[in-house]
Amino acid sequence: MSGTTPASTLITNIGELMTQDLEHRVLKDAAIVFEGERISWIGPSHDAPSADEMLDAEGRAVLPGWVDSHSHLVFAGDRTAEFEARMAGQSYSAGGIAVTTGATRSVSDDELTALVRGRVEEAVSQGTTYLESKTGYGLDVENEARSARIAAAEVDEVTYLGAHLVPAGADPEEYTDLVCGAMLDAVLPHVRWADVFCERGAFTEDQSRRVLTAARDAGLGLRVHGNQLGEGPGVALAVEFGAASVDHVNYLSDLDVKALAETWAGWDASTGSGTKGTVATCLPACDLSTRQPLAPGRELIDAGVQIALAANCNPGTSYTSSMAFCVTTAVLQMHLSVHEAVRAATYGGALALGRESGNDVDGERAVGSLAVGHRADLHMLKAPSATHLAYRPGIPLTHSVWRAGVRSV
Ligand SMILES: N=CN[C@@H](CCC(=O)O)C(=O)O
Ligand SMILES: [Zn+2]
Incomplete structure (x- = not known):
């Protein structure tokens, strides 16, 4: 969509407005008004004020745009052959990251920018309005810095993942030193978060601890790829470091679930106040594509853990940006209710990125939920309802998308 953006927009006749706000309001026959990027009114259709632009939703459902809090969009090439081998019975290992690193290093800045931009457009066309991407296919100072710089120009949040794989021929301890030293310094102007792939075949507990310590000391927020291929120290490390999220979480011990739940004991879900814990980010498209057990989202929610759903778009384990597919899978196979699944894919992602609350006076607006003062995503x-996301699996259900008040689809 292009054209001028009206000063204010009113959408009436919304069949179901799933706000995902703190009261979990789901309004029938509702209306919403936004002025520029700010939501200014939500209520019953018959009470709606006037606006410059008036749209009739004709009974359709409106949700917050998806907040995709985990992706790896800065890459070139694909890994079709690896995927085919996996479907024929081979298991996933971290080693494939090296193939993508080679392809990524070989393209120009302009080519890499165009690839990332195309992936962002694909995500937005399916309803994603806030998007994180990691680096992690550069794996040397120059290429990680380039990935971070390109990502920063194209997505909302950038995570430094120099600790994705030890490049072939490098000494693991020396490479970890580089990740904690010159490489970190080089990416710092472009990133807000750091991550580490703490897993067999990637980074050990001790190396991961070093990466997280250096990133925290540099002022970055933390995230961890943990417990993807087996039980391991990832979740415990994320909790120890107060990471904003631990992602994958396929293989959890009872202690892991308990430790994650305890991080949320001081947070009040009804007001969003108190001390936030570590979000468990489930990546169902990745789980299916790697033939891993689905992350135990139901168990985590029941234990009191805040979860997010993310697409994990990357060429190795999850070559999709479809958040709707993740929501569908979470309902059909992870036993979440539709409301819980949509919440994890909107508010949950915002929690994982520290963007669930904002500042209505001067600034950074909350994303991932629809309320007055929040960003019009x-x-x-x-x-007519979000239930159709699960009831009609695979059907492209995006009708239109506004990102920060601007019509994008
Ligand atoms: N597991 C680690 N990193 C990515 C996959 C990377 C790759 O295989 O290219 C993920 O989140 O699944
Ligand atoms: Zn990942």
């Missing part, structure tokens, strides 16, 4: 479905 809206996803209208070609359906």
